[in-house]
Amino acid sequence: MRKGIEFLCWHPYIGLAASVGDQLNSSLTPSLSTGRDLDGHVSHTLSTAASNFVPGANVFGHGNGTASGGSPAARVAAYKVCWPEVGDGACMDADILAAFDAAISNGVDVLSLSIGGPPAEYFEDGIAIGSFHAVKNGITVVASAGNSGPTPGTVSNVASWIFTIGASTVDRAFTSYSTLGNKKKIKGMSLSATILPRRKYYPLITGASTKLDDVSEVDANLCELDSLDPRKAKGKIVVCLQGGGGTTEKGVAALQAGAVGMILTNDKESGNEAFPFAHMLPAADVNFIDGQTIYAYINATRKPTANITPVKTVLGIKPAPSMAAFSSRGPSFIDPEILKPDISAPGVGIIAAFSLASSPTGSKFDKRRIPFNLLFGTSMACPHVSGVVGLLKTLYPLWSPAAIKSAIMTTARTLDNEEQPMKDSSTNDTATPFAYGAGEVTPNQAMDPGLVYDLTIDDYLNYLCGRGYNTSLLKRFTTKPFACPKSYSLSDFNYPSISLSELSGEVTVTRRAKNVGHPGTYFARIKSPTGVSVSVKPETLTFKKMGEEKKFVVTFHPMSHVSDYDL
Structure with a gap:
């Protein structure tokens, strides 16, 4: 019987208390006094790993279908180890180790860790130490590889006894087109809940052209909060550039300035991988090359205009999967002789449960609440594999964590749905094992690996x-x-x-x-x-x-x- 999947509910904040001392105050840090998920991250990852079947799951009506965790009907235990209000988000080793102790004592079978930090030598790494003791007790520990890609050598959670998971795309997209005044249609991604009237074109302007007098062109081009002049932005579609502050807060800046819509273009570093976000106004996110086309149109046109089409859910996207640009890459900084990440799993545009204590964008300006949300990250990829591990543990309760890990790795797939080698979204070139490890997880094949490479x-x-x-x-x-x-x-x-x-x-x-x-x-x-x-x-x-x-x-x-x- 599966006893528990996931790692993050209530746990004494012993490490946090020792670290911040007198600053610790439940009135200033609300999550100290409750086990409730206040930001939605754990609800999303936990339901991906082990939720029951729930019909009608969607985000603002998009992607509607029946949701299920990888190990439906599994019993779950959750251990709270992070307090987001403290510093940049406090996740102390002492609290993480205490949670490992609790999980071992409770007899869980799988631990899913959508958490991590910079790679460190194992004896200095609380997750590495705690996970070793979990594996020693027969618990498979699955952890996210990190979101610092595509830079090489950024992968985290690299201990050989940890199952390290990179993120790949899925064959579903949420598309929204930006139609320019010259009739050119630019494909973008979006989860905006509001729409513009069809066939009505609005003035199109760059963030830099709407800047307030005391704001730099750089900040205005990035559409930072309080950088846009309402007198210039009102009634227009503003083109903003990725980078700087939060992605969805750029839409907030445009909305507060009176814009009717936003086109968010990737910077060169973000490349050609565009994501759908639950913007608060009609918006579309476009890749770097298409963004350059939009800027060129604005610069070459006396009165540029545009319209943004409603969001459409598109299935059967090809090629898929490809490796997400943000997914951290090997080789391992600690030991390049151990290939990390170990495997890849869906981590782009994942719909799962969400906390009603938080907005879908995480912005303080966003008062919307939804029971499901779409998120990105190796945090989302990790529980996909955790769910598969739970199923294998049910089928083969005597298999060691190493045997389960081997079964999943040796049956992984490196071809996409066009039977071609998986691509790297950051470059559109063929991906390498430093991105996907052994390949993309294939659960059905993992049930019958034939042979495994076991470790004690x-x-x-x-x-x-x-x-x-x-x-x-x-x-x-x-x-x-x-x-x-x-x-x-x-x-x-x-x-x-x-x-x-x-x-x-x-x-x-x-x-x-x-x-x-x-x-x-x-x-x-x-x-x-x-x-x-x-x-x-x-x-x-x-x-x-x-x-x-x-x-x-x-x-x-x-x-x-x-x-x-x-x-």
């Missing part, structure tokens, strides 16, 4: 020994004395993926495959990376019974020097 707690401790951890440091991970082996090679670490940070000479890697399916014979299929010769011995493995394990070795021979190369 001793394997993880040996791995830490190989990183130079002494007896003192190991005490953070195990309460029993542990004798490190005299020698240890990461090539013997039975991880489901193989990552070589530098290949200056021949390298041999050993793996142990355990049969969890019917008796059968497996054949090695090799697709060598450019510049590398790869061989597998033996080339076939025959298993005669359930639970049987066999070894094989993979040898990598560089044709030329290869560095930071992932396989």
